[in-house]
Amino acid sequence: MTDRFVYDVSLRWSDMDAYGHVNNARFLTLYEEARVAMFFVGARAHGLGSFEEGIVIARHEIDYLRPVDFGDPVRIEMWVSELRAASFTVSYELFDDGVLASRAQSVCVPYHLANGHPRRLSAAEKDFLKPYTPPEDRS
Template sequence: MTDRFIYHCALRWSDMDAYGHVNNARFLTLYEEARVAMMFLAAREVGITSLEEGVIIARHEIDYLRPIDYGDPVRIESWIEDIRAARFTVAYELFDGDAVASRARSVCAPYNLREQRPRRLSDAERSFLSGYA
């Protein structure tokens, strides 16, 4: 079984739409919070800070399975679905209670912000990500 990174995210009033549900575009923000926590906080705990220096999104894909009402924090479980030399895919499931409300994927690419170009994953980054693969 794949090790998953678990992130609990509080919902905000600004996440809601006119129908009282989390707006579809805000799902990206919730997934971003979970992804950043994995790449910044969890990676930092094992001594990796290079992902904080630049990662760009090449693609997002979201399946909406059910609406989410304002209430308790949602749980986002994420894992690494694919690792290549210069990109990796983060997969997610967003839970509202025990029900999966959404599934998503983000294709990410390490990026050298100073030189404005993609870069390859380091061995340390690959090792960290592999722990969730």
């Protein structure tokens, strides 16, 4: 079984649209908050700070399965569905009151912000990501 990084995100009144649901574009913000928690806070807790040097998003894909109303925090579960030499894909599921409300994926590219170019994942970064990959991809 693939380990998942789980993060609860509080909804803000500003996340709502005119219909009283979380605005579709705000889903990206919710997913971003969870991703930042994983790659900055979670990685730092494992002694890894290199993701803070830069990660850029090459692609987002979102499926909206049901509206999310203002209320309790939503739970986002994340894992790494693809791990390559110079990119990785983060998959997400967003749960509202325990019900799956959205699925998404982001292609992330490690980036050296100071030098302005993409870079390859380090061995330490791959080691951090591997528990979140499917078991068959951990070799």
